[in-house]
Amino acid sequence: MFGLLTEVGKRIATRWFTEVLLPGLLLVGIVGCAVALGHGRALDSDALVAAAERTWARLQGHPVRWVVESALFVAAAGLAGVAARGTGHLVQRFWLRERHLLPPSAQSRRGRWSRHHRATAAASRRGTEPVRAYLPQRPTWMSDRLRLVEARVHGQYRFSASLVWPRIWLLVPEEAHSPVRHARARFDEACVLAGWAVPYLLAGLFWWPASLIGSATALVAWRRARLTLDEFATLVEATIDIHWRTLATALGVTITGDALSAGEAALIEDRLHKGG
Numbered sequence: 339m340f341g342l343l344t345e346v347g348k349r350i351a352t353r354w355f356t357e358v359l360l361p362g363l364l365l366v367g368i369v370g371c372a373v374a375l376g377h378g379r380a381l382d383s384d385a386l387v388a389a390a391e392r393t394w395a396r397l398q399g400h401p402v403r404w405v406v407e408s409a410l411f412v413a414a415a416g417l418a419g420v421a422a423r424g425t426g427h428l429v430q431r432f433w434l435r436e437r438h439l440l441p442p443s444a445q446s447r448r449g450r451w452s453r454h455h456r457a458t459a460a461a462s463r464r465g466t467e468p469v470r471a472y473l474p475q476r477p478t479w480m481s482d483r484l485r486l487v488e489a490r491v492h493g494q495y496r497f498s499a500s501l502v503w504p505r506i507w508l509l510v511p512e513e514a515h516s517p518v519r520h521a522r523a524r525f526d527e528a529c530v531l532a533g534w535a536v537p538y539l540l541a542g543l544f545w546w547p548a549s550l551i552g553s554a555t556a557l558v559a560w561r562r563a564r565l566t567l568d569e570f571a572t573l574v575e576a577t578i579d580i581h582w583r584t585l586a587t588a589l590g591v592t593i594t595g596d597a598l599s600a601g602e603a604a605l606i607e608d609r610l611h612k613g614g
Contacts, residue, residue, distance in 0.1 A: 358423065362422070363411075365418045369541050375545055425532075426533025427529065428533070437477065499578060505585055510577060510584075518573045528563035532556055535556035589610075
């Protein structure tokens with residue numbers, strides 16, 4: 339047990355160092371450049387060297403001050419890392435929100451720029467009738483992508499994906515868990531990366547090169563989040579497609595035909611709702 343706890347502690351320390359402290363040190367360094375240079379001398383390397391020399395001269399011959407300020411620098415980096423990761427979770431909630439932030443009147447003014455209108459127009463150009471449940475309904479593409487799993491599963495099998503997914507997850511073999519976990523972990527990492535973009539954009543208010551770093555980071559994070567969330571949603575839907583019969587068998591529901599009948603789907607829903 340002691341060896342196990344030691345190994346776990348090493349892994350946690352390594353992860354904290356690489357994912358929190360090192361990026362935090364870089365962020366604190368960028369903030370220092372913003373304070374020392376500002377917009378007027380944003381790319382003045384001589385001014386940056388002069389500021390570093392003044393700092394070195396102030397610390398030289400004062401070992402206690404050196405230790406204290408170094409400790410404060412590391413602590414600031416750690417706090418910045420924790421704050422950035424917390425911001426990433428807020429970004430994730432913003433991307434996956436279910437309600438619009440704008441009032442209905444402001445939404446209606448968006449008109450032909452809305453995703454719902456564009457999807458309807460694309461279906462019209464193809465000469466097809468769009469499925470109402472599959473049209474965009476939520477404020478973000480990512481939130482709609484998760485909603486689409488529920489809509490497609492209910493349209494095909496007549497039961498709720500949110501109800502059957504936890505049970506199917508317990509029934510599928512371990513090798514089926516790994517792709518889903520990895521896709522979700524990569525999505526979470528993309529959200530954390532977006533959280534790191536926020537303080538860089540704030541630093542850009544005082545030093546414009548930081549805004550370029552923040553913008554590039556935000557763009558990469560947004561793109562990664564879309565790709566990984568799409569992969570995660572596809573894997574969840576595929577797992578339900580493949581293993582819904584296993585769930586029906588585990589619940590004692592007999593499937594008589596090749597497809598799930600309305601009565602059988604209602605029986606599965608009744609079992610999962612506990613007769614509610």
